[in-house]
Amino acid sequence: MKKQSEHFLFGNETKVEDLGGGLKRQMLGFNEELMAVKVFFDKGAEGYTHKHRHSQVTYVESGEFHFTIDGEMKVLKAGDSCLIPPYAEHGAICPTGGVLIDTFSPAREDFIEE
Incomplete structure (x- = not known):
């Protein structure tokens, strides 16, 4: 895993990765202990469980999300947040289109390109 991102990342210069299924991801910064990621959802897109x-x-950040964590579903809108503990099953459906800011500790190794 790459050890850390650059100190400064600019939204208009930082790669946006198309994940398919109406989802895109942009890295906001990371080191081995912490990672922040912006996730763009098209209308109706689903973050699989x-x-x-x-x-x-x-x-x-924007939109409406039907979030499920360990079998409990809540509707979250702009300004809302949730905590997902390690190994908790979770997923989200975005009926409106929207943007999430995900933070992870430690960093998601599987998101980092060498």
């Missing part, structure tokens, strides 16, 4: 070893905090 999954789990991982990382602690995660997600902030809703």
Whole structure:
């Protein structure tokens, strides 16, 4: 894994990765202990249900998201956030289109290109 991002990343210069299924991801900064990622959802896009070893905090920048964490579903809108503990099953559907800011500790190794 690359050890850390540059100190300054500019939104108009930082790569946006197309994940398919109406999802795109842009790295906002990371080191081995912490990572922040911007995730763009098209209208109706779904973040599939999954789990991982990382602690995660997600902030809703825009849109409406139907978030499920360990079987409990809540509707989150701009300004809302959620904590996802390690190994908790979670996913989200975005009926409106929107943007999430995900933070992970430690960093998601699988998101880093060498």
